[in-house]
Amino acid sequence: MTTQLPAHQGYQTTIADTMADTMAGAVADAEAEVAAMRLQRFPHELPTVYYDVAPSPDVPEIGMFFLVPGNPGLPQFYGPFLLRLRDLLPGWRLVCVSQAGGCASSTGPPEARRPVIGLDAQVVHKVAVLTRLLGAHGYLDTDRKVVLAGHSIGAWMVQQMVVALAAAGNRVPVSQAVLLFPTVRDIAQSPSGVRLTRLLGVAPWLPQAVATLAGGLRALPATPARWLVAAVMGGPPPHALEAAYDLAATPAAVAQTLGMAAEEMALVAAESPAVRNGFWPAWAERSPAGAARAVVAAERTGAQIAVFFAPSDHWVADRTRAEIMSDHGVHDHVYFAVVEGSSHAFCVKESELMAEQVAAVVV
Template sequence: MSSPENTFPPGFPPNFPPTNLIWHPSTCPGSVFSPTITPFPEPQKQQDEYLLLYIPGNPGMIGYYRSFLSRLSVLLRERKGTKSVSILGISHAGFYFQNGDEVGNPAEGEPRKGVLEEKAKYTDWKSLPQPWTLQQQSKMKAELLNWIGEWYRRQPGGRKLKVLLAAHSMGAWVSMEMVKSLGSNDRLVDQEEWGIRSTVDVLGGTLMFPSIVDIAKSKNGRVVMPMLSLHRSVPHLCQLFASFLFHVVLSASLGRWLVGRFTGFSALSSTYVSLDGSLSTTNEALDATFSFLTAPGAVEQSLSMAREEMHMIKEDTWSDEIWGLGGELEWVLYFGQGDDWVCDESRDRLIKNRGRRYVAGMESASSASTSVERDVKGNLLRRNKIEEAGIDVELDGVAKGAEKEWKPLMIVCEEGMPHGFCIKHGEVMAEKVAIWIENIIEGSGKRRRGENI
């Protein structure tokens, strides 16, 4: 039996792979996503609604991000400009585990009434050979957004759904590839390549510890690439070993204990808020890791994607429109300092060519780093503290002064935040992301009204 947060109204397209999800719908009056509130019947009373799609890194288990997304949902409901944001976090295809409290409806059989009848435009993903490729992961999510967008358009008001993207690690690369197919408007849609006409309006989003260029040159990439390049069968052999170990040799309890001891996750715990407001405590890092190691095909899927990442994620190949250089899209990229999955030289080159940054009281863009006087285990962020730290988009001095051309905001963390922030520091990152999301929504509203940002 699915928990309330996983009752996802639009369901999934036909023949979509079984997918674990975390769903935090908006509770604003009139929200068509809310499971408890009836939408206003009059279209003119319907407010703008936003869907935040969260895309994980590799391994693509959405369970790693439960406390992060829970905290982010609470913060967005508290902020005036983000009350109408619903959050959907989904695992990558191939990372599915069967657990009644955490599994979303995989949309077997007929879709719910009011969703697309033109099924031919959606791919029969289940019939394709596995493991799935990076490009397939991207197109799946583009099709999912179109499916949701069409469902939303058929609700009272008939509007185009506004979408925000949030992603971690290689999920950032998947997000950028999605924008190639969806874009912020039909002008950006590459219909010849993707065969998709956008039903959503993508505003931009936040990319955390993004592994989007030269992964093979990173510290971990230089270690992983030779191992994965030994033979094509390496991912499959690792899957056979994991399946034998956890399904034949070890019992579930002993296997979970060993994973906790080996990873150090046994001592961790996190609290998240359910849709009904109740608090739950869980060891999400251990839960997700054990699920990853025991889910059918997940190890092979992860290693196959990792090998592909080494060969595909190299130089920046996206157009100015995808980067939002004309102001159509608004991105915030948050890089780690000394990130083992990001090459510092490639990161700095990307920031120099594509980004902008802000340091309070300065108007130059000579450096991408931002100094933040706050420990990752410290008190909750306050808005004035974030403004002082220079991570508030609307206060960006570069955008208002030194450089007239709009560019993505790129920040290099100096708080010591790790690449795997979701393990211990999900709530701290949620504080940052909530402000960035609010600023992106506010900026898009100003652009629609023709105001200066």
């Protein structure tokens, strides 16, 4: 039963209607705030855009949360996630950098077609961007905290970054790693990986063919083109629709996305010795602060490595998830969570849920 409020000025309203209007207004406000976020071009030889959300001026800056997105690698998908983290993590600078080449048409002049920027080059790119941003914001050789977070293939890149930074002497004060729905091993054995591998096996020309079709989407009027993208995505929220439309209408970005996906199927297989020995073991051996965090890892807050899975993930096979948790769950400094209500593409509709999960482990 719906409870009615007293009539006022010739009309009646209800509690349910009021709540619905309030929620709709809050969603609209949030989407407007996302739309107002400043997406910047990063000065790098490879096409790069990024968000750099500074903490409130009245709060001392205590750390940087550096997010590496999944493929296709557009920061625009992560706007609501970053804004919710801003509320939950006062004092933290929030950065999300695109995959190199993951620049859609709305961020500037369309990029010319280029060879696919592969996984190894992407890792080098992320280390360079991170180091330059840390230098610009006064983080190098300090005790300020740096959290490296990665979504999907971005989680694999974060693992490689930790290993590479340690090998280089590590002036970067990495305090934690957060892996969101990580595709860090045997991606080709996941349900979607199996399908994509088979498809590429019979149609290796597919990435370039789809990129060519994307040029046709650019020729359509914007409104019907957006309707088409929305229909394919099943009615996404505005921020995700705009990001997907920008991607789909940019042939160079489409070719980069699919070309890198093909490389992921081939290269992201067994866990490398470098990751097994250089990422998962306690960083306490290299950082006294890490030893203190490891003590409270069982309570999740302070875990040096936090890993979040979905109950069912079409890019992470159930067996792969079980193997990762079995292999590395023995470490006290590693926290694993299977989050009910989450999915691999959390940044489309589950940003608030995952922001709350992540904020609970960041210290």
